[in-house]
Amino acid sequence: MSVNKNKAVKAVEALIAEANKFFVFLGDPDLGDEIPEEEFGPRFSEIEKKFIDLSLLSETPGKRSKFSEFFSSVGDSVVEAQKSLDVRSNEYLGIALAQTHVLPTVFRIPKVSAEIKFALEKSEGEEVDLIFYSQSEQATTMHQQSVNFEITAVPPPPELAEKIISLTPRIDLILSLSTRAAVFNAVEASETLPSLHKEVLLKEENRDRVLISPADPEKRYLLLFAADTTVVKHIGVWHLILTPPRLEPVYYYDRAPRQGEVLKPLKDMVLDLAKKQAEFLKQTR
């Protein structure tokens, strides 16, 4: 931050002029040893005003924030902090589930309370500006307002939660053992061509790694499976109609990728999901 030199010179000159006037007054031989307050006060006040004008030149501007923006940034911080805790909770759960004597738990920030001191200024528009000074001396004198608040994390009402779920785009995986069993029964019962490789889906060691997603719940499903081999092309997508049972190809299991097509990222993602699913299903049995 810089100070305009001409303004500084003028301010200092004004201060010196007032100080000189005061000095002349003090030098008056008719002035007694005790100066009455009514003589001293007004003269000193003029010097004080000039000093204040000078000090204003070096005022370091504080950081401004609209009131609502301040709370929004506090909210962002709380969300980010909770996200970090979620990651830690996930890691902790991974450890806890492996140890039967440890109770699984998640870590949450239920409430944030704070008291903030700041300066206040009205600028353009309807809102007021919060100003935070970083220099400690300025902060001490300028942060004269305070606000004490609580931000609480609350779950939404159940009906709203359902609505949010219904509106939120997502891909569900069928994890229910009974529904999965019904899907595999339909696969087995369906008449298909060998090119569909339904035996891959029905192989016992593969079943838990078949990803099943409802295209139309209880009626139609999409099945994904990737073999955990170095052969890139062994990844397939099937469409299953439950009644009457009918299995259709979406992406052939033994289809080699065309030139330029990169299957590996998709295969890796499916393998990763499949591995987690298999672990989960193992725990539920």
Place this chain on the structure above:
Amino acid sequence: MTSRTFQIERLPEETKALAQGVRKAAGELLKTSIERLMMPTWPIGECMVLRDVKFWWNFYMAKEGDEVVFFFFQKDRPVRIILDATVSFRAVPIASVEEPIPIDSSQISYRIVLPPFVIAKPSPRQMTELAPEGATAENTILFQVGSGWQNVLAIKDAEQGVSGGKISYIGETENNQGPSQTWRVIPFLALIDSIRSWISAGFDRGEEELLEMLDVANESDPKRILRLVVQAYISAVNSIQSNPPKVTSLLEPLVTNYGISGYQAKVLLRLKPNGELAIDDEDDPFQLLMHISLSPEKISVKARVTIGPPDFIISGPLHEAFISSLQEESALEEIGRLLGYSKDEIKDYLSRVGTRSSIFRTKRERRSDTDILVFPGMLSGRITLSILRGRFEVHAADDPPRVRLIKNSMKLLFAGVPSSTSRGLDNDTIKYFLRFVVAIKHWIEVLP
């Protein structure tokens, strides 16, 4: 550049901005937490709600010509004399209301809590038998300073100061003897006791009287400030109940409604002898603390006003600082010389009676105050009361407050057992009480 001082009439607008800020902030928080809400974790997401926001809003006021202005930074003050003001209130979540009903100034009921020893409506008998000659309800105020209908201190023409004011105690009027007059001690001891009891019980305890605020054109500065602080409350309430934040229809059920709770204001008034705001120290300002609290009552809102003399202290950190300053060696010597006792006897005396002393400021100067100290109690088995006047450097805003007696400034006004004829109080001390009387009288005058 942003203006740094604002006309007092803008106070409601600024308060409205703060209240609106809360609603807008709540909306921003909701939008921020949308991501969390959508997270497919158990329990199903969470959203963040802004609860219980409490503001302490400190600002200053000053008289600039005919205008009263307010500002946030003391260095922006336009004149020497400024008023310290603090407005505090809470924005709290409330149940949803289909159509919030706005409030307006016609629903405000103003009540003032006068000191319990003020006889707001004296009887004709009290006025004729106990007040100075020529006393009327308009020019005289009566204080009940003891039990019994005749224990009355009556002060006529207080605005005329020590030269023109007339004081009667239990029907006996003081004779004005001129500039070197010393006044009887007993009447003012009775008043000091009454003030002391009032302060220790709390300013806000007492009978409420209806306060008329209809004459806006001729209202005094303190009443103007009162009216605008109340209008600021109205603005805040109406603003926070309406203007919901703009969010998507999905989030609308999560929008929290807010109300205003615990709204109060403390304004340290500095008044000229005529009851108007002082502009300069030359106005010899008298300090009065006005405390305003607003609370809804069914279909109306009560604005409760209490007033008190902040310069009169009987306890607390500042009182302790005064007593400590007298425990310094030089102070003990000075007081000992005045009372005719040794330093050790004075030290012992102060340690015993210090907590029961009353201290009040009669004059405020740039770098020092003149204070009266009233010490009741035995001193070496003889004196039961001593009244001292001294000049002190007072740093009340420090934590803890600091006080230093200015050397050789102490004067003994009275020491001994006060009788009905005992004198000793000087004009400056009486002037303090007259100024206090004027301040109270201005509030009584607008009672219906």
